[in-house]
Amino acid sequence: MKYIFTLLLLFVANTIIAQVKFEGVVKDAEGEALEFANVIAINKESKVLESYAVTNEAGRYKLNLGKNTTYTIQVSYIGYKNFEQEITTKEESINQNFDLLIDNSLDEVELVYEMPVTISGDTITYNADSFKNGTERKLGDVLEKMPGVEVTDEGEIEVEGKTVGKVMVDGKDFFDGDSKLATKNIPANAIDKVQVLKNYSNNSQLSGVTNNQDNIAINIKLKEGKKNFWFGTVTAGVGDSPDGGLYLAQPKLFYYSPEKSINFIGDINNIGELALSRRDIFNFGGGFQQPSQQSGTNINLGSNDLGFRQLQNNQAKDINTKFGAANFSYSPKSSLELSGFAIFASSRIDLQENSSVLYTNNDLNIPDEYTQSNTEQKSDLGLLKFSTTYKPNANNQLDYDIIGRISKDEQINGTYSTVVGGINQLEDTDPYKINQNLNYYYTLDDSNIFALSIQHLLQDEDPFYNALLENDPTNNDNGFDPDNPENDEDSYDGTAEDIGLDRSQQYYSVNQEKFVKTNQLDAKLDYWNILNKKSDINFTVGTIYSNQQFDSNIFQTLDDGTDVDTNSNITGVSDVNDIKYTFSDVYLGMHYRYKTGKFTISPGLSAHAYGVKNDQFNTVTTNNFFRLLPDLNVRVQLKSSENLNLSYKMQTQFTDVNQFARGLVLNNYNSTFVGNPSLENSLSHNINLSYFSFNMFNYTNVFAFLNYSKNIDNIRTESIFQPGSVIRSSTPFNSDLADETFTASGRFQRRFGKLQASIRGNFNFSKYNQFINNLLSVNKSFTQTYTPSIRSNFREAPNFELSYRYSLSDNDQGDRTTKIITNSPSIEFDALIFKKFTFATDYGYTRQTLEGNTNSFGLWNANLMYRKTNESKWEYEIKATNILDVSSKLTNSVGGFSVSTSEYFIQPRFLTFRAIYNL
Numbered sequence: 001m002k003y004i005f006t007l008l009l010l011f012v013a014n015t016i017i018a019q020v021k022f023e024g025v026v027k028d029a030e031g032e033a034l035e036f037a038n039v040i041a042i043n044k045e046s047k048v049l050e051s052y053a054v055t056n057e058a059g060r061y062k063l064n065l066g067k068n069t070t071y072t073i074q075v076s077y078i079g080y081k082n083f084e085q086e087i088t089t090k091e092e093s094i095n096q097n098f099d100l101l102i103d104n105s106l107d108e109v110e111l112v113y114e115m116p117v118t119i120s121g122d123t124i125t126y127n128a129d130s131f132k133n134g135t136e137r138k139l140g141d142v143l144e145k146m147p148g149v150e151v152t153d154e155g156e157i158e159v160e161g162k163t164v165g166k167v168m169v170d171g172k173d174f175f176d177g178d179s180k181l182a183t184k185n186i187p188a189n190a191i192d193k194v195q196v197l198k199n200y201s202n203n204s205q206l207s208g209v210t211n212n213q214d215n216i217a218i219n220i221k222l223k224e225g226k227k228n229f230w231f232g233t234v235t236a237g238v239g240d241s242p243d244g245g246l247y248l249a250q251p252k253l254f255y256y257s258p259e260k261s262i263n264f265i266g267d268i269n270n271i272g273e274l275a276l277s278r279r280d281i282f283n284f285g286g287g288f289q290q291p292s293q294q295s296g297t298n299i300n301l302g303s304n305d306l307g308f309r310q311l312q313n314n315q316a317k318d319i320n321t322k323f324g325a326a327n328f329s330y331s332p333k334s335s336l337e338l339s340g341f342a343i344f345a346s347s348r349i350d351l352q353e354n355s356s357v358l359y360t361n362n363d364l365n366i367p368d369e370y371t372q373s374n375t376e377q378k379s380d381l382g383l384l385k386f387s388t389t390y391k392p393n394a395n396n397q398l399d400y401d402i403i404g405r406i407s408k409d410e411q412i413n414g415t416y417s418t419v420v421g422g423i424n425q426l427e428d429t430d431p432y433k434i435n436q437n438l439n440y441y442y443t444l445d446d447s448n449i450f451a452l453s454i455q456h457l458l459q460d461e462d463p464f465y466n467a468l469l470e471n472d473p474t475n476n477d478n479g480f481d482p483d484n485p486e487n488d489e490d491s492y493d494g495t496a497e498d499i500g501l502d503r504s505q506q507y508y509s510v511n512q513e514k515f516v517k518t519n520q521l522d523a524k525l526d527y528w529n530i531l532n533k534k535s536d537i538n539f540t541v542g543t544i545y546s547n548q549q550f551d552s553n554i555f556q557t558l559d560d561g562t563d564v565d566t567n568s569n570i571t572g573v574s575d576v577n578d579i580k581y582t583f584s585d586v587y588l589g590m591h592y593r594y595k596t597g598k599f600t601i602s603p604g605l606s607a608h609a610y611g612v613k614n615d616q617f618n619t620v621t622t623n624n625f626f627r628l629l630p631d632l633n634v635r636v637q638l639k640s641s642e643n644l645n646l647s648y649k650m651q652t653q654f655t656d657v658n659q660f661a662r663g664l665v666l667n668n669y670n671s672t673f674v675g676n677p678s679l680e681n682s683l684s685h686n687i688n689l690s691y692f693s694f695n696m697f698n699y700t701n702v703f704a705f706l707n708y709s710k711n712i713d714n715i716r717t718e719s720i721f722q723p724g725s726v727i728r729s730s731t732p733f734n735s736d737l738a739d740e741t742f743t744a745s746g747r748f749q750r751r752f753g754k755l756q757a758s759i760r761g762n763f764n765f766s767k768y769n770q771f772i773n774n775l776l777s778v779n780k781s782f783t784q785t786y787t788p789s790i791r792s793n794f795r796e797a798p799n800f801e802l803s804y805r806y807s808l809s810d811n812d813q814g815d816r817t818t819k820i821i822t823n824s825p826s827i828e829f830d831a832l833i834f835k836k837f838t839f840a841t842d843y844g845y846t847r848q849t850l851e852g853n854t855n856s857f858g859l860w861n862a863n864l865m866y867r868k869t870n871e872s873k874w875e876y877e878i879k880a881t882n883i884l885d886v887s888s889k890l891t892n893s894v895g896g897f898s899v900s901t902s903e904y905f906i907q908p909r910f911l912t913f914r915a916i917y918n919l
Helices: 002-017 139-143 179-185 278-282 493-499
Strands: 019-028 038-043 049-054 060-066 070-076 083-088 098-100 117-120 123-127 149-151 157-159 166-169 191-198 216-222 230-241 244-256 260-269 297-299 318-333 336-359 369-393 396-417 421-429 432-445 448-461 464-470 507-532 535-557 563-565 576-596 599-616 619-639 642-654 664-668 671-674 682-695 700-712 715-721 728-734 739-752 755-772 775-792 799-812 817-833 837-850 853-866 874-881 888-894 898-905 910-918
Touching: 038 060, 049 060, 049 117, 139 149, 139 179, 139 191, 157 179, 157 216, 166 179, 244 910, 297 535, 297 576, 507 664, 535 664, 599 642, 817 888, 837 888, 853 888
Parallel strands: 019 098, 166 216, 297 642, 671 728, 715 755
Antiparallel strands: 019 060, 038 049, 038 070, 070 083, 117 123, 123 191, 149 157, 191 216, 230 244, 230 910, 244 260, 260 318, 318 336, 336 369, 336 898, 369 396, 396 421, 396 432, 421 464, 432 448, 448 507, 464 507, 507 535, 535 563, 535 576, 576 599, 599 619, 619 642, 642 682, 664 671, 682 700, 700 739, 715 728, 739 755, 755 775, 775 799, 799 817, 817 837, 837 853, 853 874, 874 910, 888 898
């Protein structure tokens, strides 16, 4: 590995040395500097555009050119005559200025070469072909080669450090703007231009009165040959592995015209390739934003989905998936647009994991636990959305969206624990969710704008849980004796007595039914009065009304199959729940915005009348109060692509019905929970400082974030462990101690000719409080991560990316400090060979150290593709994953009072052959 790094670094050094600088200033006839003028250099011999630049605010440009080479230099600026000159480089740098003349002609001037990057206002346009070298297959491959654009490992797009919130194709939403589906599926050969739209707003009427500076959208412009025709790819493949045969089928079809668009993505495979992970699908909310998002109220509706064990980097022991998604957009007339999508996802996943949990506080008398678990997951999920936008004129716009989600999930887990023995657990649920959103925007005149937003949520959840636990009926009352553990009662005998189980059975078969229904309305009306060109005032009146009903009961299945109700023996605690929880917020807000020079100052204040009521077991608990919540935003626009932003928010945070339910709830084989009907809200203070800078002159991209939050009266959990056991009972409470979090992150990125170097750092410090067996534990955690990388973007030569991730996690758990050190170098390499073969490979190595114990693993993948010409319809690929046949990965983690090490088993070496047909 180190030899590969050395050779690539030598290659990088030689590449930089073999260049000369060509720089200067572009001005108009009167000597005024022209910002955003385009300068390109075309190799006279090869006719290839080798270098380009965009002038900065001083009109300065800089190109890196090869030595002893002849170039055609073209300089262009909108409204000015294009300038062209031939130059020949030698060994020394060249400094040359250009003066452009105003062009009064109306005829368009056609350039032989398009500028790779052009800037017009808040829009940056990238010419996709300028960044391709023939190895690209999907949108993500093209985007990551563009300056200022990043594609994360999860497939999300970042521009100048900000996450892209919407992806469009020819102005039409692509699956509601989801960036992951776009980066992994839109064919690279269909892309003509990529438009980055900064300060993006879904509604043009509000663009001048709302803060959209951090909103970024991307619009993909298609090549002319891809419009009014179906395009895309159809992939079929077979393969082999130590565990049996492999298969995949992946049709990806697209149709775009001015009036309509249709997209279809299909994927059936048993090789672990996920179009969207389970977490992605459940977060696929259809682009909804709560109207009260900026009001200062944060209400958590909770989640009663199954506690599905998550995949690690989309890897598991065995994965079989089926995925189908269709998206449409239709405009019957200019004032009306209809759109929607349907998604179906089905997965069958097997996971195997071995874990050790070491408890850090010796005073707790909790034994260390070692577990072996096997889990089968079955999930079938459907999403359906319909949207319409009606805009009869520039002053009126009506939007309506409805999205529905239904799923059927099941998880079967078998675990062996060195403390409690064998456990079999079954979980299943069939929930549904319907969300509707209505927005109406009305502009009375140039000074008065109104906006109405109403959102309704209806959600029904019904998780079922069964645990089959070992029992010896002969030792139920032996109790816990640390001096004679062989005479102890079984681990679950104490819990069984508390719950009221029949302890004469050979097994404890414990069942729990839960039903949670949520009905929430969130609405607000905004009015903006534009006072003058520099200031405006906004008044908001809004309400949130939420009603949740929570029912649960615990029952036992006896050895003969009979179901019997249990009867809790814990004083004041029932084994059933029947609670109605109602939350209401009526608020009035005011925000004033003032612009002066480079500063935009926006102070705000909202007044809230809150009402909380929970009704259970004929006992009603209420909490009604009034609160003022201030906020402030100060933005400094240093340059067109450089800004500093400071914000402060005070928020009231409310929890969900699960935390209030005072009846017994089973969370897991080792955890029970009893809610607290007397819980109160918590208050948080949040300060954020951010800096962004993107310099097109030298392609330097810098961003930094600082964030501090302090939560007062935060809801924490008190846990009581049974003597000598890992089984615990937990109850929430309002902590009198404040929890604090400080986060800092940043990245510096710069291009040097065809090379791009960057370094990214993340820092996180948190302090939180909890009680364990009536002992206060103040936990402090500090994590720092550094990731330097270098990437090339050669048109002819092979390309590579080198990165190195170093992470240090330092955790202070009161009487013990734990450090975890992670080192992760990685390399990616791709090359176009004889203009027919594309070879790509990647290797990542991870080494993690915990208290002197080190574990490591390396994953290596490679693929070879053959395409006769760029216009060929057929393409063939051989792909190998996990070439080293690594069977498992080891990871370490630190909890509030424990340290864990897990061995996570993954799929073996896979070798597949694929045939791809390009429409």
